[in-house]
Amino acid sequence: MEDIKPIMFKVTVDGVEVEVAPGTTIMQAARKIGPEVAPPAMCYYEPLKGTGGKCRACLVKVAAGSAKDPRPMPKLVASCITPVQDGMIVENFTSPQVVEARKAVVEFLLLNHPLDCPVCDQAGECHLQDFSYENGVGTTRYEEERRTFEKEDIGPYIQLHMTRCVLCYRCVYTADQLTDGRVHGVMGRGDHAEISTYIGRAIDNDFSGNVIDVCPVGALTDKTYRFKNRVWFSKPVDAHCDCEKCSGNVQLWYRGDEVIRVTARKNEWGEVKEFICNACRFEKKKTSDWVIEGPSKVKRASVISANKYAGNLIKKPDFALKLAESQYKKIDDTRPFVSEMSEIKKSEDYKTLMQQNENYFKK
Secondary structure, three states, rough: OOOOOOOOEEEEEEEEEEOOOOEEHHHHHHHHHHHOOOOOOOOOOOOOOOOOOEEEEEHHEEEEEEOOOOOOOOOOEEEEOEEOOOOOEEEOOOHHHHHHHHHHHHHHHOOOOOOOOOHHHOOOOOOHHHHHHHHOOOOOOOOOOOOOOEEEEEEOEEEOOOHHOOOOOOHHHHHHHOOOOOOOOOOOEOOHOOEEEEEEEEEEEOOOOOOHHHHHOOEEEEOOOOOOHHHOOEEEEEEEEEOOOOOEEEEEEEEEEEEEEEEOOEOOOOOEEEOOOOOHHOOOOHHHEEEEEOOOOEEEEEEHHHHOOEEEEEOOOOHHHHHHHHOOOOOOOOOOOOOOOHHHHHOOHHHHHHHEEEEHHOO
């Protein structure tokens, strides 16, 4: 019997070709290539069904619709909900139109978002920080007053800062798909839209804490962790335990010997791999409750990696090493350490430095 090969579509994203199955979205195809061509995402969350198409952060230009119909699409499209076609050519970072559109999206998201990163628990692992730094501009044209809301406790473990919310709907989909009875959602329309609970009901179920992990900003925060530590002063390690409700695979965040926070593990796109229960997240804050697997893998660009990990865990970029080797003088560590100023002044290096300074100021 002959093997029937599955039909595959060839898609080109920023000049890189990849083969994907029919039904794959542009976002998924780009992620298959890698982060160098993958569009950013604020509302799309692959583990949750139905997400995407709300924030417009992932807009791309389709320069050719397909091999059969190579005409370009007239407008930018949301890559997270647009399926690919065979022979499609997509421009992401290579399109000036897309770059300008992203700047506008960042500016729109920051219209009402407060600039309180120094006091926000999400600082250092905030998707909006990354998105605005990589795709935004340093100015704003907005002159009106920002809309503000009072902080609200929407459960025993969760506090809502609606002022920071970007209405990505991730928490709504999480509650809808992980629990039997969702009690919160988006109320109102337009500039009056907000995340809230029905008739003041509190979010209280075994998996409610996952809305904290999926939130891309600091709108939903862990009340047991609030203001305890900055993320770059803590060290994440992978751990697991035997749990009847969930997989028990988590990240423990240490400050010294103390477990200050427990979160679900995330993939390279910042999306939760396996959702965890509230017992693992909020009640097991001792090392003895867990089996430690080792340090978590952290991107070198992240502030979390600062001064914590060995070189074999966080690889330095080859370009930076080659640049440093070609432009900077190697240090001779065999030289004796001298701390006396009288001895330092006798050295040839000190005399050369003083002469260079003197020549510089003469100019």
